[in-house]
Amino acid sequence: MDIIPNLSVDCVIFGFDSKNLNVLLVDRTLFDKNKNVVFSDFTLTGNHVLAGEDPDEAAVRILNDLTGLHDIYMEQFHTFGSTERLTREKDQTWINHLKLNIPQHVISVGYYSLIDANKVKIKSHNNRKVRWFPINLLPELAFDHELILRKALEMLRIKLRQEPIGFELLADKFTLTQVQRLYEAILGTKFDARNFRKKLAQMHYVVPLDEKQTSVRHKPAKLYLFSREVYERSRRDRFDFDI
């Protein structure tokens, strides 16, 4: 299949493990002929856009290639086109070593995706190790991937304050404390539990179930689910209202 040579897609895959916000990264270790490590760092997952392929589809394809997951929340957040993106010495060494057929200048469309980290069980991809990293304990990153990741995080934070996308990072059924930990992890803040719950209580699309946690060694928490239908309805109502 033909590719568009100067265009790629990079995916920032965010996952929440009920404690930290994590990013899924792929090991990039380069060995010389004697199997000594020349350098070792990590990359986001990305790929070319195919000829006649919408970059949105490419992003879905790339995410699915790596994780096997479908129907994942994805958001295009920025396009990176600096002419210096791939020109660092280390990056050129890597490209030459693998004989990758990459032009000097590739423009990359950035997407982030939100998944429940517990749903993903990947150990390696194309012989490269795959690992979660908490966003405040990142390893060294290849190319301009640190820039891409920081921008993704910035855009995620903005989006999170405007739309209830956080639930994409949780299991279908969740507790209110999990929601709070999630918001704290993404925004890097602490919230007061009572005030946070008061706010959630006003969001009618967070609907309580007749169900509680089991086998926890403390008072079991009520479970909730996120109703997209109720959310869309309440949003329309709001738009109808103000003029």
Add this chain to the structure above:
Amino acid sequence: MDIIPNLSVDCVIFGFDSKNLNVLLVDRTLFDKNKNVVFSDFTLTGNHVLAGEDPDEAAVRILNDLTGLHDIYMEQFHTFGSTERLTREKDQTWINHLKLNIPQHVISVGYYSLIDANKVKIKSHNNRKVRWFPINLLPELAFDHELILRKALEMLRIKLRQEPIGFELLADKFTLTQVQRLYEAILGTKFDARNFRKKLAQMHYVVPLDEKQTSVRHKPAKLYLFSREVYERSRRDRFDFDI
């Protein structure tokens, strides 16, 4: 100069004329051999990205080509990659008629720019008429340019609520009422003058001058200017403060 064949940049040029928020559009009228009009609509201004050119630079180049202006506020807001972007019959007719060498599938990076409409005096560009249109009186648009424009406006509204970018649309010296009209035009709302001024008064980067309007047939308004220095400082202070 070589181009990247599948990549282009489209610019949504917003201008404010102290009453409406406007977009600068370029006439696209197609004539047949007898000089009858086949169709007539408008386009945003866009162009290919050159080989080895950062799309950010391409956007600056395109804006400058059209308006002759430099140092204009520009913001990349979304990348459009649908495979159907250019496939409407009208658009294909246009492409064939002008013998434009455009592939079937072009991905376009969208930028919006903010300028004081009074600074721009363009009548035509490449033999095509150039006109301002108020955003709530748009003509029919070519390709997917309506989609692009709506997205630009949506992103502008979001940005405007977070950063004081509105001043880019005003002259260096402006009155508080002009600021209010601007915000009303962009956000499509009305504000109470007293409350609006109270809010502006808290923004120390809106600094009063010892100067008033002249030759207006009403009480002359005090003039203000936007200080980026003060804004950046106050922003840093705020970040230092919360943790």
Add this chain to the structure above:
DNA sequence: CCAAAAGTGTTTGCAATACACCCATGC
């Protein structure tokens, strides 16, 4: 019975809203 997290109300301060009249200028 102890550890661990769930769950719950009230007070306080600040920010957003609503609202009406006088002022300075050009014609």
Add this chain to the structure above:
DNA sequence: GCATGGGTGTATTGCAAACACTTTTGG
């Protein structure tokens, strides 16, 4: 002197923030 927009203060309401103790379960 009149039409036009400039400019100003106060009272009310709603929302965000601060804050401490009891409850339920498993081990």
